[in-house]
Amino acid sequence: MNQFTLSAVHFAWLPILPLIAMALGAMTVMLVGPQVDDDDSAGLGVIALLTLLIAFVLTLFTFSQNHLAFGGALVADDYAAFFDLLIIIATAVIVAMSLDYVSDEGLAGAEYYALILFSALGMMLMAAADDLIIIFLGLETMSLAIYALAGFMRRDPKSNEGAIKYFILGAFSTGFLLYGIALVYGATGTIKLEPIRAALAAGNASNPLLLLGLGLMLIGFGFKVAAVPFHMWTPDAYQGAPTPVTAFMAVGVKIAAFAGFMRVFMVSLGPVSAEWSGVLWVIAAITMTIGNLTALVQDNIKRMLAYSAIANAGYLMLGMAAAPARAAGGAMLYYLLGYAFTNLGAFAVVIALARRSETRDRISDFRGLARTHPGLAAAMALFMLSLAGVPPLAGFVGKFYLFSAALGAGLVWLVVIAALNSAISVYYYTRVIVEMYAREGGEVTIEPLGARPALLISIVVAVAGTILIGLYPQPYMSSAAAAYASAVRRPAIAATAALR
Amino acid sequence: MTMPPLVFAFLAALAIIASLGVILQRNPVHCVLSFALALTDIGVLFMGLGAVTVGFLQIVVYVGAIMILFLFVIWLLNIQADALKPRGNLGIKFAGAIGAAALAAELFVTFSSYPRMREIRTMPPDFGSIASVARMLFSDYLVAFEVTSLLLLAAIVGAIALARTTTGAASPALPVTVGGDAPAGAPVDAASSSIASGSPAREHA
Numbered sequence: 001m002n003q004f005t006l007s008a009v010h011f012a013w014l015p016i017l018p019l020i021a022m023a024l025g026a027m028t029v030m031l032v033g034p035q036v037d038d039d040d041s042a043g044l045g046v047i048a049l050l051t052l053l054i055a056f057v058l059t060l061f062t063f064s065q066n067h068l069a070f071g072g073a074l075v076a077d078d079y080a081a082f083f084d085l086l087i088i089i090a091t092a093v094i095v096a097m098s099l100d101y102v103s104d105e106g107l108a109g110a111e112y113y114a115l116i117l118f119s120a121l122g123m124m125l126m127a128a129a130d131d132l133i134i135i136f137l138g139l140e141t142m143s144l145a146i147y148a149l150a151g152f153m154r155r156d157p158k159s160n161e162g163a164i165k166y167f168i169l170g171a172f173s174t175g176f177l178l179y180g181i182a183l184v185y186g187a188t189g190t191i192k193l194e195p196i197r198a199a200l201a202a203g204n205a206s207n208p209l210l211l212l213g214l215g216l217m218l219i220g221f222g223f224k225v226a227a228v229p230f231h232m233w234t235p236d237a238y239q240g241a242p243t244p245v246t247a248f249m250a251v252g253v254k255i256a257a258f259a260g261f262m263r264v265f266m267v268s269l270g271p272v273s274a275e276w277s278g279v280l281w282v283i284a285a286i287t288m289t290i291g292n293l294t295a296l297v298q299d300n301i302k303r304m305l306a307y308s309a310i311a312n313a314g315y316l317m318l319g320m321a322a323a324p325a326r327a328a329g330g331a332m333l334y335y336l337l338g339y340a341f342t343n344l345g346a347f348a349v350v351i352a353l354a355r356r357s358e359t360r361d362r363i364s365d366f367r368g369l370a371r372t373h374p375g376l377a378a379a380m381a382l383f384m385l386s387l388a389g390v391p392p393l394a395g396f397v398g399k400f401y402l403f404s405a406a407l408g409a410g411l412v413w414l415v416v417i418a419a420l421n422s423a424i425s426v427y428y429y430t431r432v433i434v435e436m437y438a439r440e441g442g443e444v445t446i447e448p449l450g451a452r453p454a455l456l457i458s459i460v461v462a463v464a465g466t467i468l469i470g471l472y473p474q475p476y477m478s479s480a481a482a483a484y485a486s487a488v489r490r491p492a493i494a495a496t497a498a499l500r
Numbered sequence: 501m502t503m504p505p506l507v508f509a510f511l512a513a514l515a516i517i518a519s520l521g522v523i524l525q526r527n528p529v530h531c532v533l534s535f536a537l538a539l540t541d542i543g544v545l546f547m548g549l550g551a552v553t554v555g556f557l558q559i560v561v562y563v564g565a566i567m568i569l570f571l572f573v574i575w576l577l578n579i580q581a582d583a584l585k586p587r588g589n590l591g592i593k594f595a596g597a598i599g600a601a602a603l604a605a606e607l608f609v610t611f612s613s614y615p616r617m618r619e620i621r622t623m624p625p626d627f628g629s630i631a632s633v634a635r636m637l638f639s640d641y642l643v644a645f646e647v648t649s650l651l652l653l654a655a656i657v658g659a660i661a662l663a664r665t666t667t668g669a670a671s672p673a674l675p676v677t678v679g680g681d682a683p684a685g686a687p688v689d690a691a692s693s694s695i696a697s698g699s700p701a702r703e704h705a
Binding site for chain 2: 016023030070071072073074108111112114115118119121122125131133134137138140141144145147148149151152154163
């Protein structure tokens with residue numbers, strides 16, 4: 001496109017409307033913010049929820065579109081729509097569980113909700129990007145907001161420590177990603193995802209420039225999904241951050257990072273999957289093993305869930321190692337869906353347990369919860385069982401689809417390692433249940449959930465999601481498979497067009 | 501558009517002198533100012549070679565943003581010139597010598613292959629012009645351009661949220677001074693007392 005004409009720019013507004021809604025919502029929160037006292041910031045959260053609702057409705061319109069917009073910067077396909085909806089729902093649940101938390105802790109509400117919305121905007125960009133620059137910008141928008149949110153408890157040294165570690169290591173890893181993008185650009189001559197795929201399919205796979213860039217991008221994404229050996233920041237950042245932000249990091253960041261990771265590697269770099277699937281095999285194996293083994297010895301529930309999140313990244317990368325198999329992508333999307341609801345619920349229970357300016361996040365704090373608050377204990381037990389992979393909950397079905405897809409791709413040994421890891425993980429998940437139900441002593445008194453309706457609703461939503469997605473997986477699985485297929489199909493269409 | 505040789509010689513000599521100033525001066529502020537001069541000079545050289553956009557970007561990005569950041573850091577850390585007396589650290593000198601030797605070798609190889617470099621085609625006349633960069637920026641990369649502004653906005657909000665001294669409500673960790681509690685109607689009093697008590701309320705001063 002040498003000659004610039006207005007018609008040459010593809011102004012399809014639809015895929016960008018949800019993003020515009022998010023940006024406007026964040027700015028509205030910031031404009032209204034100064035009128036609101038920090039101890040009474042729930043109203044700002046409601047504005048954020050309304051924003052998310054609008055973005056949700058707008059995203060629904062982008063289903064089954066399948067076209068590029070803005071000169072190939074954004075893509076409107078089911079894959080982007082699936083991830084955008086998931087990100088919006090997860091963000092809404094996190095805002096709901098923040099409403100009382102933020103005002104109780106006296107955090108700056110305007111900045112908090114604005115940063116949450118900016119971060120979600122970055123996540124949605126990563127899912128809808130068809131251009132490495134947009135993926136990078138989305139990742140940075142997401143990350144910069146999360147760095148600040150992780151350090152939001154400014155009087156808490158742990159929060160500061162976690163945020164600094166996350167920020168410095170994160171900035172470092174972003175450098176790797178950017179360097180990788182530059183080298184891939186040098187090797188293929190383009191930064192748009194589809195032309196990269198086409199260039200690689202035409203052959204020059206063993207270009208050392210490309211392989212170096214591929215490795216550097218792998219490091220950048222591996223950091224964001226917390227894969228071993230790029231996971232060092234995870235436990236400290238998760239433990240120090242305000243608990244709703246921890247949930248956002250465990251769910252939102254992971255979903256968005258995998259959305260970008262999968263689209264870049266499984267679709268765009270798919271033609272050279274032989275070059276990277278072996279590396280992912282090894283990373284997946286050590287990630288799940290180290291995540292699960294370290295989770296065994298944690299006494300802090302947030303650290304335990306952090307290592308659990310690392311282990312889950314390992315399971316998901318098992319799907320990536322099985323890349324050429326079409327079934328693996330759909331299984332990963334389904335797994336992320338179940339993972340999101342289960343983790344949101346677990347963190348919501350941790351928030352319910354905490355009281356004003358007193359964090360109760362040791363596993364022993366759960367002792368005796370079943371006697372004083374049987375409903376809350378039952379919900380937590382449900383989430384732990386789902387994470388451990390007990391049928392018929394979402395976690396089990398997700399693992400089942402994922403492992404069988406990997407078996408179909410012939411990764412027998414990796415699936416054996418994953419199954420052994422699942423068995424190990426049962427131990428530390430049931431430890432929480434044992435503390436709640438079987439241990440003597442422990443007096444858990446919490447503020448009644450009836451006084452915190454938003455938190456109660458978010459727990460109910462998570463419980464419903466965990467059960468529904470597991471009990472009746474068919475519609476979710478088929479929409480996940482269709483979403484992944486839409487990301488793969490478009491290049492296929494373009495390839496047949498090129499053949500003519 | 502080519503430069504007269506005399507102008508080039510002047511600019512090149514100035515670049516070398518300014519670069520020497522960066523490493524030879526004691527006062528870090530003087531070093532940074534020399535560095536700014538060297539970078540501006542290189543920006544002018546770029547413009548003389550016809551790369552006007554690169555020249556302006558060089559000045560805006562390096563001198564306008566990065567150098568100012570350097571200056572802020574030096575002021576914030578309050579480095580004294582005495583503390584920076586050259587120490588006889590053999591390891592650093594050794595590493596520096598290796599780096600300099602590698603750069604010299606690279607330059608030698610580059611210049612010795614100069615006859616082959618002439619075969620490189622020259623760019624079309626409007627390549628890299630401000631007009632063509634702007635055309636790219638507002639058509640193909642429009643979304644990236646707009647998202648960058650959102651990225652910066654999020655970064656500003658995050659930085660202010662973390663760095664501001666009060667969160668609206670009373671903040672217990674701040675040193676409470678007599679003037680610090682005064683309402684906004686008494687700024688002079690607030691300034692004098694906060695300076696007297698040594699609190700970091702610089703914005704009044």
